[in-house]
Amino acid sequence: WLTHKHKPSDDAANSGGIVVERNMHVKVEMTEKRDNQPPLSDLVDYRVLAVNTKNYNKWYLCDHGRQAWSKTIGHKKVRVLLQMITYDHFKQKWRVCDPSEGTKWAKTESYYVLVDAGDIHEVVGKLSEA
Secondary structure, X not given: OOOOOOOOOOHHHHOOOOEEEOOEEEEEEEEEEEOOEEEEEEEXXXXXXXXXXXXOOEEEEOOOOEEEOOOOXXXXXXXXXXXXXXXXXXXXXXXXXXXXXXXXXXXXXXXXXXXXXXXXXXXXXXXXXX
């Protein structure tokens, strides 16, 4: 009798309905420093693997598995684990990027990244499993 009724969150409505969750396609600007060459900077496609939130100075997986997102989301509140993806023109779908194939990214640290949600440049949409 002293509990609050759970009200639907207005976070998604305030952010224009954009939500970050598992298997979402997002774009992040990456910069990689190279020896004896200028740094490589580009907008890279990633797939969301996990959404983490901070509570009492500890990081946990997000309870709902999703988080409202906007370009003005604050840093250091939500972190997202990402995996690099590429578009396969033959199969006409997105696939996981394989480091052994050799791409313009020399360091394998670029294939899996943990970034603040504020570092996400754009949320493209949900990736299909098939």
